[in-house]
Amino acid sequence: MTRSDEIISVRNIYKVFGSQADTAMALVRAGASKAEVFEQTGQVIGVFDASFSVMRGEIFVIMGLSGSGKSTMVRLFNRLIEPTAGAIFLNGREITGLNDKDLLQVRRKDMGMVFQSFALMPHMTVLENVGFGLQISGVAEKERNSRSITALRQVGLAGQEYCYPHQLSGGMQQRVGLARALANDPAILLMDEAFSALDPLIRHEMQGELIKLQQQQDRTIIFISHDIEEAVRIGHRIAIMEGGRVVQIGTPRELLCNPANDYVRTFFNGFDSSRILKAGDIAQRDAQIVYMPGRETPITADTPIKDIFGTVARASAPVPVVDAAGAYQGCISQGRLLSYLGGH
Ligand SMILES: Nc1ncnc2c1ncn2[C@@H]1O[C@H](COP(=O)(O)OP(=O)(O)OP(=O)(O)O)[C@@H](O)[C@H]1O
Ligand SMILES: [Mg+2]
Incomplete structure (x- = not known):
């Protein structure tokens, strides 16, 4: 089951x-x-x-x-x-x-697969490369081209249909590889180090594209x-x-x-763990500290720790953290917070 x-x-x-x-x-x-x-x-x-x-x-x-x-x-x-x-x-x-x-x-x-190497056919246009899998599956040319154009639009390559791979940058070639996988509209996209060969800026941009595509289409990646x-x-x-x-x-x-x-x-x-951790993740129980509801203003456990720097820095004592129901989770001292900044 x-x-x-x-x-x-x-x-x-x-x-x-x-x-x-x-x-x-x-x-x-x-x-x-x-x-x-x-x-x-x-x-x-x-x-x-x-x-x-x-x-x-x-x-x-x-x-x-x-x-x-x-x-x-x-x-x-x-x-x-x-x-x-x-x-x-x-x-x-x-x-x-x-x-x-x-x-x-x-x-x-x-399942569609995108590899690290772009694996494009040099003698085929971008459009033909994207439609290649569909062609093998026996999809007629008209539908093939329309699905390929849609996929190229999704990866930001509208207008490049008739270019050849050598006329494109590495990042653009990788987009063609991604479009080829998307043209099949697979439920699952398998991506093996698909962005590793790209330079950092293009890579960042492609990650953003991927997140966007996944949100729009609810594909499993x-x-x-x-x-x-x-x-x-x-x-x-x-x-x-x-x-x-x-x-x-x-x-x-x-x-x-x-x-x-x-x-x-x-x-x-x-x-930099402060990018993803929340207050509740780093709150510590301290036997010396007794939390007095009403007297102190607590931080809620799901507050990102990057948002609590000011509060903790200004406080004269460790700041209490409570969960959504108001139950005490522990407290955060300045030292504790500092130890989580920039990698720990
Ligand atoms: N066809 C093969 N024949 C023999 N051994 C293989 C074969 N493919 C993979 N291996 C071995 O299986 C192990 C796992 O390899 P795999 O390629 O899955 O690693 P990986 O995590 O993808 O590594 P990388 O990050 O370098 O791509 C390695 O020890 C590798 O040498
Ligand atoms: Mg590998």
């Missing part, structure tokens, strides 16, 4: 790269780690016992160091890579069991990134991968406030 708001559900997925997958899986089932399996068999485990769900309409970011299994994971979703064990459900239907014909339908209708700034900006939830495993999934605030391990914590090194 899967829940109706789950669009993808991943259950105990493993991917072993190598010719002795069975031997590797037997070792895994006997309790061996990824490193032990590699040592004993030379088999590389790309994804190790991953289980999680992606919700309809969310931007789900997958982060992790190079080689942690991010690309393998998203390629398992559309079965560009076949899992060694486990199951993946799309809208409650097991895609790991689909025949070739049904799988092709899923790839055409349900699965986005791989190396960059915590990008992940926090666009992600509703972030999954952190380490050595093939998904070590933690949560909202940026959840990961920042309660990192599962040092590996997760490291991603936030140098990150």
